[in-house]
Amino acid sequence: MDGWLRDLRGGDPDDRAPVVFGDAIAALGQEGDVLVYPDDVRTDRIVGTVTRARDFDARFRLVNRALRGRHRSVADAMAAGIALPRVELIQLDEMYFVVDGHHRVSVARAREHHSVPAIVRRICTTAYAKWCLRLSHLASKAAEREFLRRVPLPDDTRNELWLDCPADWARLADAAEAWGFRRGLAGVGPQELAQRWWADEVVPLVGRLRAGGRGVGLRDVELYAADLADRDRRTGLPPG
Numbered sequence: 580m581d582g583w584l585r586d587l588r589g590g591d592p593d594d595r596a597p598v599v600f601g602d603a604i605a606a607l608g609q610e611g612d613v614l615v616y617p618d619d620v621r622t623d624r625i626v627g628t629v630t631r632a633r634d635f636d637a638r639f640r641l642v643n644r645a646l647r648g649r650h651r652s653v654a655d656a657m658a659a660g661i662a663l664p665r666v667e668l669i670q671l672d673e674m675y676f677v678v679d680g681h682h683r684v685s686v687a688r689a690r691e692h693h694s695v696p697a698i699v700r701r702i703c704t705t706a707y708a709k710w711c712l713r714l715s716h717l718a719s720k721a722a723e724r725e726f727l728r729r730v731p732l733p734d735d736t737r738n739e740l741w742l743d744c745p746a747d748w749a750r751l752a753d754a755a756e757a758w759g760f761r762r763g764l765a766g767v768g769p770q771e772l773a774q775r776w777w778a779d780e781v782v783p784l785v786g787r788l789r790a791g792g793r794g795v796g797l798r799d800v801e802l803y804a805a806d807l808a809d810r811d812r813r814t815g816l817p818p819g
Contacts, residue, residue, distance in 0.1 A: 598627035608705030
């Protein structure tokens with residue numbers, strides 16, 4: 580393990596480092612629709628970097644000791660009330676990645692500033708990027724992206740999707756396609772099939788499960804996936 584990771588404190592080393600934009604967009608999938616606009620961005624939503632993962636940790640605390648002088652000068656300028664340029668960020672849904680202004684973000688977070696002024700470039704993704712996403716979640720998000728290629732659910736449903744195990748996404752896609760085949764929907768397009776599967780299969784089943792006291796603390800997709808796994812075990816099907 581690299582020394583810069585050993586110096587940090589916490590759990591999984593992957594989750595002590597900031598998420599790198601290139602890794603995130605590869606896992607989530609880029610849909611296009613790039614917008615650029617000024618905004619005041621919450622500091623707790625700035626969780627990644629484009630190029631400087633070795634200089635800061637996941638909370639944007641300085642790791643690279645060689646940069647302490649630069650960090651101190653930015654801190655002094657902010658303390659003196661000197662107006663600094665807006666930081667430059669890339670937005671993927673709820674996540675923001677620093678292009679320029681790492682020290683300004685670091686100092687702002689250390690001083691518990693709620694937000695920083697920024698110029699934001701927004702990129703739409705296939706799988707939804709929640710602000711709590713970390714490096715250890717990217718494999719599951721890549722599997723979710725593939726699931727959405729096969730089962731293209733609408734955006735308002737995608738925003739609530741989350742499964743921890745990558746293999747569960749393939750099981751879910753197989754289940755959706757099998758459901759459509761059993762109902763004679765093999766000829767409909769993937770978007771219509773996805774919407775009908777969610778509305779006619781997932782939502783009613785999840786409602787019945789919740790009425791029976793199951794699924795407390797789980798998202799709808801997590802509860803459906805758990806029930807699907809239970810059904811597979813009862814029928815002797817392999818797990819994915």
